[in-house]
Amino acid sequence: MARVKMYGWKLFSSFLLGMATGGLIGVITITVLVSYRLDQSYEEIAALKSVIEEKDERLNKLEESTNKQRFILKEIKIDFIFEEDEMDKIDEIDEIELEKHIRSKYIKLIGKEVQSMDVDLLGEVIDRRIMTLGNNKYQLFVDKIVLTDILHLWIKVEFKK
Incomplete structure (x- = not known):
């Protein structure tokens, strides 16, 4: 064992x-x-x-x-202006989508010479445009444009029913 x-x-x-x-x-x-x-x-x-x-x-x-005398567009900045009573109606995701759509309208201008651009035409691209995101409609109004090597747009956004 x-x-x-x-x-x-x-x-x-x-x-x-x-x-x-x-x-x-x-x-x-x-x-x-x-x-x-x-x-x-x-x-x-x-x-x-x-x-x-x-x-x-x-x-x-x-x-x-590159020639220092020529300004070339390098960046696009977009600022939104909302009415006080419409601030709660606009969703942050919709704001991002609006900015993305507007940026896509101007993205082809990056790298172009600033002197060859017409500021009035740049504003007309999105001025009074109505955009639909989901069930919401927004109308865009160009408030102010500053064009240097950065295209800076201030856009007033109104909520449409």
Whole structure:
């Protein structure tokens, strides 16, 4: 009987040793594979950062080399003017959608020379336009336009029923 107990203990200890060895080998294998993938990701990130830095440097040099006398449109800023009683009727998501739609009307002008643009025509693009977002209708009125290297629009928004 002592032999059977001794044999069972050896079998159990061999099983535990095998589980521990297998777990250790598995952990080492997974660690090696994950670290290899991390190294590849770090190398790719470093390469992309250097490409971005190179492109930024090229862009800065190109901007410096352009004629300083010419203004080129670089950005579009839109500010909305709401009536006091209509502030609660206009949803923030609708405001974002309005800005996105208006920006899409003017996005083709970025990079163009400011002197060749007609401010009156820029205002007429969206002046008195009615936009429908979901169940809501909004009428847009251009209040003020400032045109430098940034096209800045102040737009009065009225809620229509």
